[in-house]
Amino acid sequence: MQRKKTKLNWIDALVVLSIAIFVIVIVRRVESVLNYTWDWSKIVPFFIYVDRETGEWTKNLMIEGLLMTMRLAVYGIVASAIIGVVMGLCRISSNLFLRMVARSYVELVRNTPPLVFIFIFYFFLSTQLMPVLGIEELARSDSPTVQWLIRILCGDPVLFSNFISGLVCLSIFEGAYITEIVRAGVQSIPRGQWEAGKAVGLSGFDVMRSVILPQAVNRIAPPLANQFITLIKDSSIVSLISIQELTFMAVEVGVSTSRIFEIWILTAAMYFVICYACVLFFNWLERRAARARR
Amino acid sequence: MPKVLRKYWRLSQRSRTFATIQYLLFMGILVWTVVHGANQMGYQWQWYNIPDLFVKEFRGEYYVGRLTKGLWVTLQLTFWCVGLTLLVGLITALLRMSNSISGKALATGYLEVVRNTPLLVQLYLFYFVFSPILGIDRFWTGVVCLTFYEGSFVAEIIRSGIQSVDRGQWEAGDAVGLKKGDIYRYIVIPQAIPIMLPPLTGQIINLVKHSAIVSVIAVADLTTEGRNVIADTFMSFEVWFTVAGIYLAITLSLSIFVHWLERRAAFSR
Amino acid sequence: MQKPIIKLRGVCKLFGQFQALYDVSFDVKLGERVVVCGPSGSGKSTMIRCINRLEEHDSGEITVDGIELTEDMENILSVRREVGMVFQQFNLFPHLTVLENLVLAPMRARKLSRTEAEKTAMEYLERVRIPDQASKYPAQLSGGQQQRVAIARSLCMKPKIMLFDEPTSALDPEMIKEVLDVMIELARDGMTMIVVTHEMGFAKTVADTMVFMDHGRIVEVAPPSTFFTSPKSDRTQLFLSQILSH
Ligand SMILES: Nc1ncnc2c1ncn2[C@@H]1O[C@H](COP(=O)(O)OP(=O)(O)OP(=O)(O)O)[C@@H](O)[C@H]1O
Ligand SMILES: [Mg+2]
Numbered sequence: 001m002q003r004k005k006t007k008l009n010w011i012d013a014l015v016v017l018s019i020a021i022f023v024i025v026i027v028r029r030v031e032s033v034l035n036y037t038w039d040w041s042k043i044v045p046f047f048i049y050v051d052r053e054t055g056e057w058t059k060n061l062m063i064e065g066l067l068m069t070m071r072l073a074v075y076g077i078v079a080s081a082i083i084g085v086v087m088g089l090c091r092i093s094s095n096l097f098l099r100m101v102a103r104s105y106v107e108l109v110r111n112t113p114p115l116v117f118i119f120i121f122y123f124f125l126s127t128q129l130m131p132v133l134g135i136e137e138l139a140r141s142d143s144p145t146v147q148w149l150i151r152i153l154c155g156d157p158v159l160f161s162n163f164i165s166g167l168v169c170l171s172i173f174e175g176a177y178i179t180e181i182v183r184a185g186v187q188s189i190p191r192g193q194w195e196a197g198k199a200v201g202l203s204g205f206d207v208m209r210s211v212i213l214p215q216a217v218n219r220i221a222p223p224l225a226n227q228f229i230t231l232i233k234d235s236s237i238v239s240l241i242s243i244q245e246l247t248f249m250a251v252e253v254g255v256s257t258s259r260i261f262e263i264w265i266l267t268a269a270m271y272f273v274i275c276y277a278c279v280l281f282f283n284w285l286e287r288r289a290a291r292a293r294r
Numbered sequence: 295m296p297k298v299l300r301k302y303w304r305l306s307q308r309s310r311t312f313a314t315i316q317y318l319l320f321m322g323i324l325v326w327t328v329v330h331g332a333n334q335m336g337y338q339w340q341w342y343n344i345p346d347l348f349v350k351e352f353r354g355e356y357y358v359g360r361l362t363k364g365l366w367v368t369l370q371l372t373f374w375c376v377g378l379t380l381l382v383g384l385i386t387a388l389l390r391m392s393n394s395i396s397g398k399a400l401a402t403g404y405l406e407v408v409r410n411t412p413l414l415v416q417l418y419l420f421y422f423v424f425s426p427i428l429g430i431d432r433f434w435t436g437v438v439c440l441t442f443y444e445g446s447f448v449a450e451i452i453r454s455g456i457q458s459v460d461r462g463q464w465e466a467g468d469a470v471g472l473k474k475g476d477i478y479r480y481i482v483i484p485q486a487i488p489i490m491l492p493p494l495t496g497q498i499i500n501l502v503k504h505s506a507i508v509s510v511i512a513v514a515d516l517t518t519e520g521r522n523v524i525a526d527t528f529m530s531f532e533v534w535f536t537v538a539g540i541y542l543a544i545t546l547s548l549s550i551f552v553h554w555l556e557r558r559a560a561f562s563r
Numbered sequence: 564m565q566k567p568i569i570k571l572r573g574v575c576k577l578f579g580q581f582q583a584l585y586d587v588s589f590d591v592k593l594g595e596r597v598v599v600c601g602p603s604g605s606g607k608s609t610m611i612r613c614i615n616r617l618e619e620h621d622s623g624e625i626t627v628d629g630i631e632l633t634e635d636m637e638n639i640l641s642v643r644r645e646v647g648m649v650f651q652q653f654n655l656f657p658h659l660t661v662l663e664n665l666v667l668a669p670m671r672a673r674k675l676s677r678t679e680a681e682k683t684a685m686e687y688l689e690r691v692r693i694p695d696q697a698s699k700y701p702a703q704l705s706g707g708q709q710q711r712v713a714i715a716r717s718l719c720m721k722p723k724i725m726l727f728d729e730p731t732s733a734l735d736p737e738m739i740k741e742v743l744d745v746m747i748e749l750a751r752d753g754m755t756m757i758v759v760t761h762e763m764g765f766a767k768t769v770a771d772t773m774v775f776m777d778h779g780r781i782v783e784v785a786p787p788s789t790f791f792t793s794p795k796s797d798r799t800q801l802f803l804s805q806i807l808s809h
Contacts (some may be wrong), residue, residue, distance in 0.1 A: 011394035019400070029427050095306040096313035101320060111499070111545040112538045113506030116517055120534045128331040195617050196654035196713075200668035201644035201720055203636075210667055214658045229410070236412035240510065247414055260422045268411050268419050275410035304634060 030261075040262050046253045065249030066270065068155055072167060072235040072245055077228045079171035084178025091183045102179060109176035114237055118169050122241040125165045135161040159244060166243035174231050181227065185220035186212060221289075225282040229275050236271070246270065332531060340529050344536055347523060364519030365540060371436060371505050371515060376498060378441040383448025390453055401449070408446040413507060416443060421511045436508035436515075444501050451497065455490035456482060492555045499548045502541065516540060568593045568724065568755060569614060574623035576609055576779075583609045584620070585779045591757060591772075593723075596750050598766040598787075599759045601776035602802060607759045610776070611726045614757070615646045628723060644672060647717025651729040653709045655701035661688070661712050662697040665719045673720065680719070687715040691745050707738030711745055718749075725749065727758040761806060767791065775799045 030036050043062075051058045059067075090102035109117060130136065139150060139160035150157045154164075189212050197207030239248035250267040254260045305312050332339070347361040386404060389397035408416070420439040425431075430438070459482045467477035509518035520537040524530050567590035576584035583606045591597055599607050612618045613625060616632050616639050625632045627642045656664050665684035669675045675683075688694040691711035693704075701709055710730055717725060727746065731739045743765050750756060750769040760766065766773060766787060773790035775783040775798075783790070783799045794800050 008396075009394055011389070011392055012396040015389070015394065015396045015400055026427055029429075033429075034426060095303060096310060097306050097316040097320075100313060100317045104321075107546070108542075111503070111542050111549070113503040113517065113541055115506040115509065116520075116534070116538050116541060119521075120538060123530055123534065124328065127335060128328070190654075192650060192652050192654035193656065196648075196650065196656070198617060198643060199615055199646075199648035199650075200716060201640060201672040202668055203640060203672070206671045210671060211656050215656075218658075233410075233412040236414040237507075239414070247412065247418070250415075250418070254422065264415070264419045264422050268415050271411045271415055272407065276406065279410065300636065 036261060038262065039259060042257055042259050043253065043262050043266065046249075046257070046263075061249045061253055062246070062270075064155070065244060065246040068163075068243065068245040069232065069235055069247075069274075071154065071163075072170060072238065072243070073228065073232045075167055076170045076174060076231050076235065077224075079167065080174035080178050080227075080231070081224065083171060083175030084182050087175060087179040088182025088186065091179055092186055106176045106179050109173055110180075114173060114234065115240070117173055118237055118241060121169045121172065122165055125168060126162075129168075130161050130165060135164050155244070162241075163243060166238040166241060169241070170231070170235060170238055174227060174234065177230070178224065178227055181220055181223045182216075185216040185223075188219050189215050218289075222282070222286055225278075225285075229278050229282075232275055232278070233271065328531075337531070338528075339532065340527070341532055343527065343529060344532055347533070347536070360519045360523055361516065361536065361540070364514060364516035367433075367514050367519075368502070368505055368516040371433070371440070371508065371513070372498070372502055374437045375440045375444060375501050375505070378437065379444045379448050379497075379501070380494075382441055382445030383452050386445060386449035387452035387456070390449065391456070405446050405449065408443055413439075413443050413504060414510065417507055417510060432508075432511050432513045435511060436505070436513045440501065440505060440508070443504065444497060447497055447500070448494065451490055451493045452486075455486040455493075458489055459485045488559045492552050492559065495548060495552045495555060499545045499552070502544050502548070506541070565592050567591055568628050569757075570624070570626040571610075571614075572624040572626075574610075574613060574620045574625060576606075576613060576618060576620050583779050584613070586623070587779075587781055588623075589774070589781060589784070591724075591755060594753050594755055595771050596755075596769050597757045597772045597774055598770040599757060599774045599776060600761060600763075600766070600802070600806075601782075605776045606779040607776050608728050609779075611648075611728055611757055611759060614724075614726060615643050615648055617648075640672070644720055645722055646724045646726060647720060647722035648726045649710070649713050649717055649728065649730045651733050653701070653706070653713045653733070655709055655713055655716070657701050660698050660700055661693075661704070664701070664712060665716050668716070669719050683721075684715070684719055687718045688712075690718070690748070691715045692741075705738060706734045707741045710734065710738075710742045714742075714745055714749075724755045724757070727756065727760065729759050729761070731760065731762060763791075763807060775802065777802075 046060050047062045048057055048059055050056070087102045087105060090098040091106070093099055093102075112120075138146065139157045141147070147157055150160050154160055193211055193215065194207060197211040198204075202210065235245060236247040239245055239251065242248065246267060250263050254263045257263070306316065347359040349362065350357045350359050386401045390401040390405075392398065417436075417439045420435050420442070421432075424438070425435040463481050463485065464477060467481045472480070505515060506517040508515055509521060512518060516537055520533050524533050527533075569589075569591040571587055571589045574584055574587040575582065587606075587610060599611070601607050609618055613620045613632075614627060620632075628645050630638050630642050630645075632639065632642060655661075656667070659667065662681065662684055665687065666675075666677065666680035669680040669683065670677060673680075685694060685697065688697055691714055693708055693711055693715075696704060696708060696712070701712065704712065710733075714725075714730075730746070731742050734742065739762070743762060746756075746758070746765070747769055756769075758765075758770075770787045773783075773785055773787050774781060775790075775794075775796070777798050783794060783796050785794070790799075791803065794803060
């Protein structure tokens with residue numbers, strides 16, 4: 001492929017023309033047919049408003065939702081990374097049984113629709129596992145420190161067990177993808193490294209810890225960062241099992257204000273800004289790491 | 295490590311049978327836990343009702359069951375999306391590789407927007423904003439949204455497929471005096487297609503999986519039908535497992551096909 | 564007669580359907596220098612990799628320094644600590660500096676303290692003549708230097724036996740000598756060595772015994788004097804004429 005200089009040509013004319021036609025059609029339909037009047041000011045209070053009693057700025061549904069999304073993403077990546085490392089090591093273990101279990105997990109999760117997985121798993125979790133684990137009791141405990149901790153870390157204690165179910169669903173789902181990332185990372189280390197490690201008399205465990213993993217980490221980090229962004233996006237699905245994160249809140253606000261166009265454009269924009277900021281940040285980190293390695 | 299553990303490990307490394315027995319045992323315990331838990335809550339298993347959801351017999355006549363109807367909608371959805379997605383992907387890939395400024399900008403902008411927003415939010419955006427504006431129904435909203443989403447992946451597959459063809463091939467084409475279009479048509483595309491085929495099939499798998507999301511806007515696909523049946527009959531476990539099983543059957547058979555394609559491509563090189 | 568330190572008896576090795584070693588029997592005495600040669604794919608690497616169990620043999624018996632190689636992991640580990648190995652592709656650990664490469668195994672497997680391990684490491688780096696590269700990363704060294712580091716890394720475990728699998732064939736010609744010199748010196752110090760190599764000059768200088776392999780079998784074992792001048796087998800003759808002609 002020759003690298004030619006970009007310049008204006010007939011393709012540009014075509015592109016600009018089609019965009020223009022598209023925009024004109026849309027604008028005309030919005031104005032004449034649907035008779036929609038835009039009103040962005042109505043949704044501002046759903047982000048932040050002045051509390052009547054205290055007179056202070058207070059965050060509202062959308063910001064709460066955003067915080068919840070961030071919590072899901074951060075806790076989710078930690079939990080799914082743990083699952084991913086454990087299952088990834090099982091996936092390449094010499095123990096056939098562990099390999100079979102890990103393989104089943106990965107294939108099962110990756111071949112069912114996320115939606116179906118989340119529904120099934122949520123149903124299972126909320127009816128069976130959560131009562132056993134005693135999450136509800138923890139959330140209802142009267143200890144003020146526990147209540148305070150839950151509120152800071154996980155939002156409203158009333159929804160705590162719900163939040164945990166959503167988080168577990170999401171982590172187990174993403175964990176399958178991280179399993180494959182870890183597997184690929186470890187397997188990308190040449191066989192000679194294993195052999196050299198064994199030949200100098202290290203045990204299998206020591207070879208893994210001192211030789212293979214330190215090298216694999218460099219190869220796992222970029223796709224893992226990518227998975228974090230995917231996790232932010234996938235977290236929107238747990239809105240369907242009533243976890244009150246950004247998408248859930250957007251649905252609520254849309255229904256209650258009927259400012260539907262504004263709220264959805266804004267919500268999409270919020271996700272875009274967050275994810276794109278992460279992309280830029282990770283790219284910057286990677287460039288810096290590459291420079292440091294040289 | 296204690297000796298017993300080491301013996302156990304050794305056996306699991308060596309003996310396929312031993313590992314399989316462990317695996318079956320493990321799975322058995324897992325299934326038992328679920329069944330036992332369900333029984334504890336007084337769950338009524340009604341597996342005998344499941345066949346009716348596929349084909350129903352009523353006074354000697356056979357009717358299409360609800361899950362079959364749903365599956366049919368899912369397949370229709372997939373069918374339309376595959377065609378449209380290829381088109382969108384191809385156009386985007388060509389724009390991205392073109393030397394036009396606005397074409398590149400449009401393609402890049404599209405890819406970044408799709409990559410950095412959730413599919414569910416895109417679906418809501420299409421359903422609440424674009425479908426009233428353009429006046430399209432639920433089914434086609436689903437098709438358009440999924441096309442918009444998957445198209446970005448297909449665009450990247452096509453682009454990297456074309457770019458994976460060695461530079462020398464272009465130069466050779468130039469050297470024998472072929473025009474750019476002919477180089478594409480006779481040299482680059484024939485070489486790129488076997489490379490692109492496995493990931494494109496993989497993308498169809500993703501399409502089938504992601505299509506489940508249209509149940510959020512009540513398109514009557516497999517997942518929606520499943521949810522409706524559950525709402526009517528409370529057979530949560532049976533229906534969900536059946537629905538998941540159907541999806542698994544589709545996606546797993548497609549992935550076996552992908553493996554076959556990949557192996558064939560690897561041999562032919 | 565001295566007791567052999569390495570003893571192979573009827574060793575067979577299969578890769579799936581393919582038999583890489585047929586009934587290989589062979590002894591190495593303490594202090595003996597053995598050079599193994601033979602055409603590509605004849606099983607030379609497979610044989611010496613069986614000696615430190617990088618490959619598991621399927622039948623037969625391998626005994627190293629009185630320890631028989633079985634599935635017992637403790638035995639395998641102790642054999643690997645007695646036996647050093649140098650690979651064609653060096654296989655240095657790229658994320659560790661030269662010094663860290665050298666002290667890793669002594670610290671983890673021999674449980675030496677860092678100061679002790681570093682002291683030994685520096686001694687061996689002197690011996691392979693690159694003490695000044697200790698703090699560099701492998702990627703910053705030339706091929707010859709990397710291979711010498713690999714030799715030093717093995718020596719740091721104070722092995723009784725050294726295995727070399729074509730240590731110079733991944734090197735540019737001008738670097739081959741610096742690696743061979745180190746190996747010759749090692750031989751002079753009385754190290755027991757098994758070297759797979761096509762460097763016949765080196766073989767003539769150091770070998771006590773020449774071994775010729777073909778198609779997974781040991782075809783000829785002889786001292787270099789007779790091996791080079793009057794080989795018994797036709798295949799050896801053919802091989803020698805090919806390899807010595809250039
Ligand atoms: N891991 C393996 N799987 C399958 N076959 C193998 C494997 N390792 C080696 N072989 C086969 O065993 C035979 C002997 O291999 P080996 O590496 O021992 O030969 P060699 O004498 O060292 O050759 P070279 O001079 O090329 O290094 C070869 O035919 C090779 O293809
Ligand atoms: Mg070899």
